[in-house]
Amino acid sequence: MQSHFPYAAYCLLVPVLWAQTPGKQMTITECLRRALATHPDVILARAQLAAASADLTAAFGAYLPTLNLAAGYTRQLNVEGGRSISVGGQVIRLPVVEPNTYNLSLTGSYILFDGFGREGEFQRTQATVASAEAVLAYARQRIAAEVIRQYMEVLKAERLSELRQHHHELGQQELQRLRAFVEVGRLSPVDLQAQEAEIAKREVEWLQARQHHELAVARLRSLIGMSPTESTHFADPTLSDSITPEAVRAFRQQWGSFPEALQRALQQRQDYLAAQRRVEAARATITAAHSGYFPTLAASGGWSWANSALRDFSQLGRAFIGLQLSAPLFDNFRTNARIQAAELQLQQAQVELEKLRQTIAAELQTALLTVEAIAQQMEAAQRSLRSADSYAGSMRKRLELGSITQLEYLAAESQRMTAAVTAVTLHFDFLAAQVQLRFAMGELEP
16 A cells, blocks of 8 residues: 555545546646736736836936926017007107017926925835735736645646546446346335435535536636636646655744744745835835925026027027925924824834734744644545545455345445545645645745
8 A cells, every 4th residue: 555645545546537628728837827917916926016116207307407408489470560669649650560579498307305205205215126026926926826726726636527427437337236226125215215315315415516626626727817718728847746744744844933933934025125115115104295394495596598580599599507495394284294194104003013923923833733724634644545445445345245234334435435435535635735835935936
């Protein structure tokens, strides 16, 4: 008997039935690629990152001078209008005025000091971009964890459906054998009725398992953005059907104590990193808000020209340069209000960071406990399956010798089936628990 568990032990009971479902075969890697490309949360996170990057570019632009180029042209339509004036009752004719007027100007300004407002805004946008990058990475990890978990649900439901189907087919074969025995008088018709009732029960269980598989497939299709009409079969030959006890123990031991695992999780979780960057952004907003109490010093300069014809640029052009100092004496308490709002934002970000730390601790503890519990259940399920298989085999021999009734044998078969279903379920639950623990640790690579 092999030591692989649980699927190899399950194979001792019935052979693996690989359903030949028509359509394209989708591996778990292909499902991940499709989900990460089409999931709305990932698309939204990318858009938020693009917007934050544009905001950072604009914040950097505040360190650069501002340039404006303006050109204009006007034409007086009634050239004769306004050429006559009356002085003491005498009308005086004025010289002819050119109807066209041209103007051109190039001006520039540069803020030399604004009370560290630019610095605060630039730090805020830098932290916002880092937060958006972490949010995108976390969204990819979260979607990947959901896809893998649902993919495992599909495989589990498929294996259970195959197991129930095979169990039903074995019952029908047993029914044919019993009918032959009843016809020759070796068995009572009561045994035949018991087997018929057992077959009906197995058929219901098979139909329920098939429905669960169809629902799991529908949920996975929706998660990865696949059309319900697209012909697809979910299977991945790279996934192992067995887990050795040594591999289970190695996985359980690699995380160390809970405080050590929590420290690693807080360093690696992208959502926690995003929350930390939001705290930094809130602090930078306070710095920018305090700039309202400081004066602003700006330099400006430029060149302008105006004429009735496109000539005499050097004679009529004018160049200028200047400095402007603006000191806020009273701004109706607006700066104080901005500072209070920024401090409130900082407190909210700090509270959210602490709440997230507590949430991560709870998720990590739950994931560790789940892995530990399933691992222990797998060891017990292995023993249960072996015992149930041996017991059912011995009851089969006793039935053939006529020392037990058909009902007693059916009870042993039911016990073996329950053990097999538990073994298959725990196998895929352990794989899903592994993924959930890696996600809680922030180590899941999409």
